[in-house]
Amino acid sequence: PQRFLIVIINWAYEDKCYYFSTDRKSWDDARTDCVGRGSHLMNAFYGSLVGTEIFWIGLNDIAAEGVWEWTDGSTFLPFLAYWKPGNPDNWEDNEDCGEVVGGEKGQWNDDVCTSLRKFISELSCQHWSASILICVDYLFIYLFN
Ligand SMILES: [Ca+2]
Numbered sequence: 001p002q003r004f005l006i007v008i009i010n011w012a013y014e015d016k017c018y019y020f021s022t023d024r025k026s027w028d029d030a031r032t033d034c035v036g037r038g039s040h041l042m043n044a045f046y047g048s049l050v051g052t053e054i055f056w057i058g059l060n061d062i063a064a065e066g067v068w069e070w071t072d073g074s075t076f077l078p079f080l081a082y083w084k085p086g087n088p089d090n091w092e093d094n095e096d097c098g099e100v101v102g103g104e105k106g107q108w109n110d111d112v113c114t115s116l117r118k119f120i121s122e123l124s125c126q127h128w129s130a131s132i133l134i135c136v137d138y139l140f141i142y143l144f145n
């Protein structure tokens with residue numbers, strides 16, 4: 001029997017698909033939302049695709065202050081970091097979640113995790129062994145056996 005999975009995304013790059021939320025959530029609620037979509041908060045982000053808006057990504061130093069991690073488990077590589085000048089600053093000892101700041105060329109900032117932000121979910125399409133990929137505007141339908 002052929003199974004199918006419908007994922008609403010609004011951007012694709014190589015083998016990755018991205019969902020840019022329109023609603024705002026705390027960082028932890030955003031992470032949970034992404035997991036519910038079978039994805040995770042975006043790993044890394046470079047560029048100005050986000051316009052002037054701010055989005056949560058999977059970056060955080062919740063477990064240990066100053067030790068940055070990605071929620072998808074990939075290694076944080078300091079030499080690939082794209083921090084906004086002066087950050088991460090752990091302002092008022094209360095900034096453990098990473099965001100991209102559109103107004104700052106998409107550079108990263110550490111912010112208060114309970115702030116309500118839009119967010120970006122990322123998924124690797126290759127994990128699904130999709131045999132057919134149909135793109136209808138922003139709706140992607142994967143068919144696989
Ligand atoms: Ca911190």
Ligand SMILES: [Ca+2]
Pocket residue numbers: 087088089090091095109110111
């Ligand atoms: Ca900061």
